[in-house]
Amino acid sequence: MERPRHQGMAKNTCMRWRLPLVCLLWEVAMIVLFGVFVRFGPEADAHWEEEKHQMNLTSDIENDFYFRYPSFQDVHVMIFVGFGFLMTFLKRYGFGAVGFNFLLAAFGIQWALLMQGWFHSFQNGKILIGVENLINADFCVGSVCVAFGAILGKTSPIQLLVMTLFQVTLFAVNEYILLNLLHVKDAGGSMTIHTFGAYFGLTVTRVLYRPNLEQSKDKQGSVYHSDLFAMIGTLYLWMYWPSFNSAISEHGDAQHRAAINTYCSLAACVLTTMAFSSMLQKKGKLDMVSREPRALEQCFVSLQHTPGPLSKRDGAREEPSREQGNKAPLPWLCTTFLHQGRSLPEAILTISILCRFIKAFDFTGSYKTRTPSVQGGFQAAGIFVSLLMAFAGGALVGAILKLPIWGDAADENCFEDDIYWEVPEDEESDVYHMHNPDKPASP
Amino acid sequence: MERPRHQGMAKNTCMRWRLPLVCLLWEVAMIVLFGVFVRFGPEADAHWEEEKHQMNLTSDIENDFYFRYPSFQDVHVMIFVGFGFLMTFLKRYGFGAVGFNFLLAAFGIQWALLMQGWFHSFQNGKILIGVENLINADFCVGSVCVAFGAILGKTSPIQLLVMTLFQVTLFAVNEYILLNLLHVKDAGGSMTIHTFGAYFGLTVTRVLYRPNLEQSKDKQGSVYHSDLFAMIGTLYLWMYWPSFNSAISEHGDAQHRAAINTYCSLAACVLTTMAFSSMLQKKGKLDMVSREPRALEQCFVSLQHTPGPLSKRDGAREEPSREQGNKAPLPWLCTTFLHQGRSLPEAILTISILCRFIKAFDFTGSYKTRTPSVQGGFQAAGIFVSLLMAFAGGALVGAILKLPIWGDAADENCFEDDIYWEVPEDEESDVYHMHNPDKPASP
């Protein structure tokens, strides 16, 4: 383990025993924990027939499955294809982008099912799961994917798994505090998913900052077809956002409204984003995908801040969305105009959060005994807690990830797949080496 | 504005102020118009509970949302991934294909919601929207995507937005005349979407014809991976066609039947298309994607002429499809055999339209007071109006697009992304320039 740390010397990035050991141990733990704790919820198990009669339902079609499963599959595609391919824009990091996203998300959803289950679906010592739990697990993992985008290319798969473990845990704790203790209204997962996810990711990035990476700017670029692969991810995230926002809304009009609302908002986002993209580029050209991780962050946050429905969670049910039912579906002005600029400073992000905050006062809320101003105080507390968890948690996790035991790559090997992946020695790579003659052909 | 027009001189293609200005102004207009006119429809707003009782519905699952949302998302994927990637076959125009399709479709659906809303969903001064409106907006934009295919590589983004504005408007007017005034039966959007869309596109292409483009044949070719990207688009258009055809059919058996019908017809199309593709090629090889815009047109038109259900619209409800309920689901013979040949002259297209026309006589129709022959006359009038709108509208829009203010590229820059997009300077492009030494590496 006493390996030299100074730059230029190869770090030990071999995963042969470390990765399998971590994966298999964790999988054994998962199996034990699932065996002990997890059971099918009432609408997924054999007692559904009795349950159905108790709930005065007349048909199998009223099983929650049919209300949510199509949206669930769309969200699933967003997490694995959307986020995975979004990050394939890097020249030689496509395998890492798709593959590590796959690995961490698959691990994360198992852990999220348990963590969120203990906090929200725990009855008589068992976690009862149904399709809504699957969606919430995917949501939780979505915040990890956002953070992954911020440290893309600089971490080993084990670091990503460790980060996922901690981030999912903190996410579930934060969610519990906000929804169940503070009874905060969290429209569209604004605080629990987006504020927490983005600032957690940014904090981890800051801690893991490597000053020498500025040298290897060329590897941080894209090639023509890698940008097209990234467009697959972008489009799926965009197209399925109505499903993301409506997936856990209440049955009936609330889901319907959430989908329409998001559809309209997103269409407007495209035009404003293109406008700013062209305006901010020196020659007025459009930029295919944002290339800096920061920009990615902002892009998500802004997209996700589109005025969505209130999410249906334990502590914050969504009667307000009924009250505002007949309003125009398009108060997107503030959202899109302010947020879409790729290089606008984060200050604007904060403004937008404040905007949401002010907007939150409008909701007189389901927690009926609170006056609007009291509820406003609780909303502020919710933001404060989310930011605290993000900064403190991010700093802690960043420090853990800096330990020299996780097998991360040396600076000169960042953004390269062949550290962790079998990469075919192909024509393209021959061409690549033709133009980089000082780099040996086989790693 | 007095810039030289003769070939060889660079045109001013800089979008820096024009594109943002157009996008932002239109977006402001959209926001105002949506704020004034658009409201949630009865099944999407808070009155749904009352509505539900009035309609004698017992469950939230009977909200139209659950009948149509899965199909809607499939149609959405067809428009953005299907059409977007279908056109990525060109060597160096993948960004334009996906990106401009994204831009025009996102703008188009907003304008289509308004236009179709004013004509079909207008009550008490408000447009009431629900999931069916979203699907119809996507359909309308589909006809713009078809036209985009016909002028691919030769237009600036502003021209595309202008074309979208006009085409959506004409589409909605044509639809109104046919369905609400003539009470024409428009099976599968045959006249409103496909006949109108294809001939409008062809007319615009003819007006924008550039004789010198024959020289740059090489840039109009594909490369190996660009053809694979195009296959993503092709497959999604093919796979989700049953959703396209069933999305706005009536609830229950009609949607069921439309999906089955399309599934079977499409499977047959693949074999006949492959057969003709092999037969018409000199060495009997198969062609991955049709490379000429014309062929694309035809392909769509033929695919879309598959015997689908009658679309459910105001003026033309679809009882006939119930009457023909127990027939075999596969009268595809004429459709597939005639239409799939890539280079068959357009005459065949017209024949096929006549076929449909004759078929239309079978439908005694919901407009019950009409005799079949009277209805046949109205059908003929419908085709006539659609063609008239397509030719006259296409000529007008083509003339507008020829104005020298839209920033379109010079002939020698057509089919190249780097006019309007930041293109990475990558290995591939180095290789590209290696083989094109007379072209400077940086634009």
Add this chain to the structure above:
Amino acid sequence: MERPRHQGMAKNTCMRWRLPLVCLLWEVAMIVLFGVFVRFGPEADAHWEEEKHQMNLTSDIENDFYFRYPSFQDVHVMIFVGFGFLMTFLKRYGFGAVGFNFLLAAFGIQWALLMQGWFHSFQNGKILIGVENLINADFCVGSVCVAFGAILGKTSPIQLLVMTLFQVTLFAVNEYILLNLLHVKDAGGSMTIHTFGAYFGLTVTRVLYRPNLEQSKDKQGSVYHSDLFAMIGTLYLWMYWPSFNSAISEHGDAQHRAAINTYCSLAACVLTTMAFSSMLQKKGKLDMVSREPRALEQCFVSLQHTPGPLSKRDGAREEPSREQGNKAPLPWLCTTFLHQGRSLPEAILTISILCRFIKAFDFTGSYKTRTPSVQGGFQAAGIFVSLLMAFAGGALVGAILKLPIWGDAADENCFEDDIYWEVPEDEESDVYHMHNPDKPASP
């Protein structure tokens, strides 16, 4: 027909008349057979209104269409995009992978609708089809896609169509014997789809084995972007597996449970697969996609052996899954640990099949008069019949495919698209030929 067979001489691979003839003749046959036999089922035809009342259903939403259509579309994507792109990993065989998969699947689903219809949906001389038939046809074709993976790159399109014709036929016969005669329980299509499909494919591969192909190892490799295309296929197969397993389960809790079960199992599979992938590679690197057809086979079989629901078919309805309703959803241990190793010998496959076999004893079954041990005997008979059909059928079909009339490629042309496809002469291929100077540029 007396053409020389020794290596080095070009075989006649021209498809110009053979392929169109086969396609068009078969399509004519399909049209006649569909015209004679196929009709819409009760829930898809105009009698649905009466039917609905007879079945005491109150709403159109209780049409089977709404229970299954979203899952059907997911399965459809798995067959065409999932399997199609999964096999694009080969350097120069992407067109063949996607295109031939498209061709054979489109033909296969038509023939499967007929074959499965005659065996399972035949009433009064007519095949009555609904959405469940479409799903079953896609399932049946899935087993052909698995077999296609095993002979990828070595066959002509006509051979693939012939294989599809026979395999679909044998599949339907095997399914009929197992489900309707032996009343075997076939959890998740374990025997009918996976055991039969995999061993049929392996047998055909063995018969078509070409010893000289070892020389052209280089063409059997991948390039960087071809591996990324393959990841699209992998992800779609993985993401939509819950739909695959729940698509034809019983309404309500059974579908719900199947989806949850598969979701959890699949997440675990990712970690164990990554672990073994890293462990078995000399430098501990991860492998993007399995490159040997054998590994592909195993991968499918193992994935598909995930403890899914019992499929709902005539002979084997699924009360057992209700009995085990409240169990933990995750008995995946055996499945994932044993199966995921890429190079583990097939022996393990057999063990796993034995595991399932033993597990099958637990199910006391719907066929209520049988004791568990008698049912166990029938289960064993089911496996025996499936293997027999696979080996004997595979040998027969392999022998037929060896006839010198199908236009397959010579050894030195295997794994190359330009035998059967118009391939663009692009930069990449120039580069390719730069590195293969002995091969002429134009075929």
